[in-house]
Amino acid sequence: MGANEDKTKFSIRVDTRLLELADSCIRDGTARNRTELIGDALRFYLGYLMAGKAEDYLLQSLSSAVAGTVQDSENRLARMDFKIAVELSKLSQVIAYTHDVDEESLNRLHAKCVEEVKRINGAVEFEDAYRYQRREN
Missing domain, CATH: 1.20.5 (Single alpha-helices involved in coiled-coils or other helix-helix interfaces)
Structure with missing residues (x-):
């Protein structure tokens, strides 16, 4: 070639x-x-x-x-x-x-939950809610 x-x-x-x-x-x-x-x-x-x-x-x-x-x-x-x-x-x-939850209590609960979810960035835990509710009652 x-x-x-x-x-x-x-x-x-x-x-x-x-x-x-x-x-x-x-x-x-x-x-x-x-x-x-x-x-x-x-x-x-x-x-x-x-x-x-x-x-x-x-x-x-x-x-x-x-x-x-x-x-x-x-x-x-x-x-x-x-x-x-x-x-x-x-x-x-x-x-x-x-x-039986009245409207005013429901509105307060809503505001509290919005503030909490913002604060904890959506990482909701049942145990925290349980402890919170036991302290309030």
């Missing part, structure tokens, strides 16, 4: 300073001639472009996978929140039915 097989000859126009830089690389032994230097540069740059496309593809795939995982988590949390809300509603209805 000869040195020129599977090769295509073409001419290009480049900036004179760029060609001088290429010739200095040939003199330094980086490449044997302009053909070799241009071939190496073209292979390097095409590899760079292909890697960028592969990186873009991988980033898009990863982004899609993460978005799907987040969406699944959101759906699970929404279903769980719904179930908790239903149970809380049932509990509230039973308590309201079995206890």
Whole structure:
């Protein structure tokens, strides 16, 4: 197989300073001639472009996978929140039915609970409520 097989000859126009830089690389032994230097540069740059496309593809795939995982988590949390809300509603209805609480006391309780949930950042514990109620009575 000869040195020129599977090769295509073409001419290009480049900036004179760029060609001088290429010739200095040939003199330094980086490449044997302009053909070799241009071939190496073209292979390097095409590899760079292909890697960028592969990186873009991988980033898009990863982004899609993460978005799907987040969406699944959101759906699970929404279903769980719904179930908790239903149970809380049932509990509230039973308590309201079995206890005679006047409107003023209910309003005070609401304000106290809002303040407490803000203060403890939503980490409500039954034991704390139990101790609080035992101190008040």
